[in-house]
Amino acid sequence: MPWSLHGGSHLPGCPGIMEEVDKILIRSLRLSGTEIPDEVQSIREFTTELIVESVVRCLRVINPSVGAGLSHILPPGMSARFRIGMSLAQACQDLGYQGEVGYQTFLYSSEPEIRRLLLFLVEKLPRDASEDASQPVGKSTTLHRAIAVAIKEQLAVPWVPPACRTPRLQLLQGSCLLKRFQAQPLVLPWESNLVPGKVPPERKEFFVKFLPPVSAQLPQTTSLVPSLLERNMAELSAAQDWESEWKSQGLGSRMTPEEYRQWKLQRLQRRLLDQLRQASPSLGPAQPGTTGRDLIQLLGSFGAGHERAGALAKGSRFTHTQNLAYKQEAEHPVQVETIPISRTSEQELREKQAAELETLEGELGRLVGQIGDLEGQMATLGLTLTQVEGEVRQRQLGVTEQEQTLRVKGRTVELLPDAENNMAKLQVVVESSAQRIIQLAAQWEKHRVPLTQEFRELKALHNSKELESSRRLLEIRELHERIRSAADEAKHKEDLYKQLLVELESLPKDVSRSAYTQRILEIVGNIRKQKEEITKILSDTRGLQKEINGLTGKLDRTFAVTDELVFKDAKRDEAVRKAYKYLAALHENCSQLIQTIEDTGTILREIRDLEEQIESETSKKTLSNLERILSDYRAMKQENTALLGRTRET
Incomplete structure (x- = not known):
C-alpha cells in the first residue's frame, strides 16, 4: 500500500x-x-x-x-x-x-x-x-500454507471405517497407495564416466540394439520412480563434486579437464599398484611407463585358474586338502579285499566299510592338520625370506662400496714403488687440470653472463606470467561465483514468479487491485487539491493582512499630520476648533469600528471551533454512551443484589 x-x-x-x-x-x-x-x-x-x-x-x-x-x-x-x-x-x-x-x-x-x-x-x-502482494513470502512459507490447508482439510473430514470409505476417503485416510522406496541399478544409454564423442562402437551398438528400456530393466514397476530419483541424485552429487574439485584444485593445476581426469586415473592406478605390490612381495619394483601393464599382470596373478608357486597362487585350504587326498590315493592305493558276497554276510560288510571310513576320516584329519602346519610354516618362511632378501640387498650395497674403496687403494699401492716419478706426473696432471679448469672457467664466464641475463629475463617473464595467470585464475573464479549467484538469483526469481502466479490464481476474482489503486490515487489527488486550496487561502490571508497593516499605518500617519495641521489653526479659529473635535471623534469611532470587526472575526472563529467540538462530541456518542453506562450500572446493581441474595441464602 x-x-x-x-x-x-x-x-x-x-x-x-x-x-x-x-x-x-x-x-x-x-x-x-x-x-x-x-x-x-x-x-x-x-x-x-x-x-x-x-x-x-x-x-x-x-x-x-x-x-x-x-x-x-x-x-x-x-x-x-x-x-x-x-x-x-x-x-x-x-x-x-x-x-x-x-x-x-x-x-x-x-x-x-x-x-x-x-x-x-x-x-x-x-x-x-x-x-500484501508487494511483499511476497518465501517457498517455505508457501509450503507451510499448503501443508496447513491439507491438514485442515483432512481434519475437517470425519473418520470413517475402512469398509465404508469412498475412493477419496481411501486416498485421504488409507495407506493403500503407499509403496516402499526401493531403488534398483539402471543402465542408461549414456554413462557419466565416458567422454562424450568417445563411446566405443561396441557399447554404442549395445545401447542401440540390445539395451532394454528403463521400465523393462526393473523386476517391479514400483521401483521405477525411486530408481530414477536415486540415479538423478547420484549424477547431481557427482557433478557438484566434480565442479567443486575442478574449481578448487583443477584450475590451479593449469590442465584441461580431460588431462586432469587422465592424471587422476593414472594416480589411482599407481596407488592401487603400490597397495597390491605390498600385498604381493614376490613381484619386483615397478618400472616407469609400465603401470597399466603391471597392474593387469598383478590383477591376473589373483585369478582362480592361475597355477604357480608363491603366496598368492597357493589356493584355498580345501583345494590343497582335496589335491593331497587325491595324491595320497594315487601314491598309496588302498587294497580292498574282494570277498564274495556268498561267503560274507551283509552285516560284516557294513562293519568293514564303517571301519574303513573311520580310518580314512582319521587320515584325512591328520592330513588337514599337516596342511595347516605347512601353511603356517610357509607363511613364516615367506616372512623370513623377505627379511633375508632385504639383508642381502643391504650387504650387496656394502660390498659394492668396499669394492670401490679397495679398487682405489689398489691403484694407490701400485703407484708406491715409483713414487717420485708418479708424484711428478701427478703434479703435471694436476697443473694441466688446473690450467684446463681456469680455461674452462673463463669460457664458462663468457657463456654465463649472457645466460644469466637471459635467465633473469626469463624468470622475470615467468613471474609476470605467473602473476597474470594467478590474476586470470582469480577472475575466472570470481566469474564462476558470479555465474553461480546469477543462476541462483534467476532460480529464486523463477520460483518467486511461479509462487506469485499461484497466489494470483488463488486470490478472489471479484476484487480488483487496480480499483483500490485508483481509489487511493483519487484520495491522494483530493488531498493534494485541498492542500493547494489551503495554501492559496493562506497566501490570500497573508496578502490581506499585509494590506490591512499598510492601510492602518497610512491612516495613522495621515491622522497624525492632519491632527497637527488642524491643531495649529484651532487656536485662532473657532470653526477649526469644532472641526478638530469632530476629527478626533471620527478617529475614535473608526478605531472602535475596527476593533468591533476584529472581535466579530474572533467570535466567528470561536463559533466554528465550538461547532467542530460539538460535532466531534456528537460523533463520540456521549449521550448514548451515558445511557448505556446507566443501563449497565442498573444491570450491575441487579447482579450485585442477586449475588447478595444468593450469599444470604447460602
Missing part, C-alpha cells in the same frame, strides 16, 4: 477519504476472519459485539498465544464484559499501542478511537493475512 492508513485519521472534513479508509479497513478485517455483515460499510456502524470480535480476531492472527485465551463473543454479564475489555486493552498495550485504551474503548466506543485502534491492529497483521 503506497500510503499509511494512519494518515486518514487526521483528516477531518474529508468524508470521502474516511469512507475509502473504512472500506479498506473492513476488507482487511474480513480477511483476518471477522464476520462483518455486508450492510456494514463504515466504522460508525460497528456495534460493541462487532468491535470486540474484530479486535480478538486480529489478536489471534498477530499473536496466537495471546488471542487463544480471549473469546470473540461478548458475554451477557457486565462483570465478564468489564474483564474482557480490560484483557483486550492490556493485549493492545503489550503490542505497542500508544493511544489511550481501556475497557471503555470497547464497551462505550467512539468512532475515532476505534478507527485508530483497528488501523493499528490491521497494520500489525502479517503480510499473508492482509494479502
Whole structure:
C-alpha cells in the first residue's frame, strides 16, 4: 500500500477519504476472519459485539498465544464484559499501542478511537493475512500454507471405517497407495564416466540394439520412480563434486579437464599398484611407463585358474586338502579285499566299510592338520625370506662400496714403488687440470653472463606470467561465483514468479487491485487539491493582512499630520476648533469600528471551533454512551443484589 492508513485519521472534513479508509479497513478485517455483515460499510456502524470480535480476531492472527485465551463473543454479564475489555486493552498495550485504551474503548466506543485502534491492529497483521502482494513470502512459507490447508482439510473430514470409505476417503485416510522406496541399478544409454564423442562402437551398438528400456530393466514397476530419483541424485552429487574439485584444485593445476581426469586415473592406478605390490612381495619394483601393464599382470596373478608357486597362487585350504587326498590315493592305493558276497554276510560288510571310513576320516584329519602346519610354516618362511632378501640387498650395497674403496687403494699401492716419478706426473696432471679448469672457467664466464641475463629475463617473464595467470585464475573464479549467484538469483526469481502466479490464481476474482489503486490515487489527488486550496487561502490571508497593516499605518500617519495641521489653526479659529473635535471623534469611532470587526472575526472563529467540538462530541456518542453506562450500572446493581441474595441464602 503506497500510503499509511494512519494518515486518514487526521483528516477531518474529508468524508470521502474516511469512507475509502473504512472500506479498506473492513476488507482487511474480513480477511483476518471477522464476520462483518455486508450492510456494514463504515466504522460508525460497528456495534460493541462487532468491535470486540474484530479486535480478538486480529489478536489471534498477530499473536496466537495471546488471542487463544480471549473469546470473540461478548458475554451477557457486565462483570465478564468489564474483564474482557480490560484483557483486550492490556493485549493492545503489550503490542505497542500508544493511544489511550481501556475497557471503555470497547464497551462505550467512539468512532475515532476505534478507527485508530483497528488501523493499528490491521497494520500489525502479517503480510499473508492482509494479502500484501508487494511483499511476497518465501517457498517455505508457501509450503507451510499448503501443508496447513491439507491438514485442515483432512481434519475437517470425519473418520470413517475402512469398509465404508469412498475412493477419496481411501486416498485421504488409507495407506493403500503407499509403496516402499526401493531403488534398483539402471543402465542408461549414456554413462557419466565416458567422454562424450568417445563411446566405443561396441557399447554404442549395445545401447542401440540390445539395451532394454528403463521400465523393462526393473523386476517391479514400483521401483521405477525411486530408481530414477536415486540415479538423478547420484549424477547431481557427482557433478557438484566434480565442479567443486575442478574449481578448487583443477584450475590451479593449469590442465584441461580431460588431462586432469587422465592424471587422476593414472594416480589411482599407481596407488592401487603400490597397495597390491605390498600385498604381493614376490613381484619386483615397478618400472616407469609400465603401470597399466603391471597392474593387469598383478590383477591376473589373483585369478582362480592361475597355477604357480608363491603366496598368492597357493589356493584355498580345501583345494590343497582335496589335491593331497587325491595324491595320497594315487601314491598309496588302498587294497580292498574282494570277498564274495556268498561267503560274507551283509552285516560284516557294513562293519568293514564303517571301519574303513573311520580310518580314512582319521587320515584325512591328520592330513588337514599337516596342511595347516605347512601353511603356517610357509607363511613364516615367506616372512623370513623377505627379511633375508632385504639383508642381502643391504650387504650387496656394502660390498659394492668396499669394492670401490679397495679398487682405489689398489691403484694407490701400485703407484708406491715409483713414487717420485708418479708424484711428478701427478703434479703435471694436476697443473694441466688446473690450467684446463681456469680455461674452462673463463669460457664458462663468457657463456654465463649472457645466460644469466637471459635467465633473469626469463624468470622475470615467468613471474609476470605467473602473476597474470594467478590474476586470470582469480577472475575466472570470481566469474564462476558470479555465474553461480546469477543462476541462483534467476532460480529464486523463477520460483518467486511461479509462487506469485499461484497466489494470483488463488486470490478472489471479484476484487480488483487496480480499483483500490485508483481509489487511493483519487484520495491522494483530493488531498493534494485541498492542500493547494489551503495554501492559496493562506497566501490570500497573508496578502490581506499585509494590506490591512499598510492601510492602518497610512491612516495613522495621515491622522497624525492632519491632527497637527488642524491643531495649529484651532487656536485662532473657532470653526477649526469644532472641526478638530469632530476629527478626533471620527478617529475614535473608526478605531472602535475596527476593533468591533476584529472581535466579530474572533467570535466567528470561536463559533466554528465550538461547532467542530460539538460535532466531534456528537460523533463520540456521549449521550448514548451515558445511557448505556446507566443501563449497565442498573444491570450491575441487579447482579450485585442477586449475588447478595444468593450469599444470604447460602
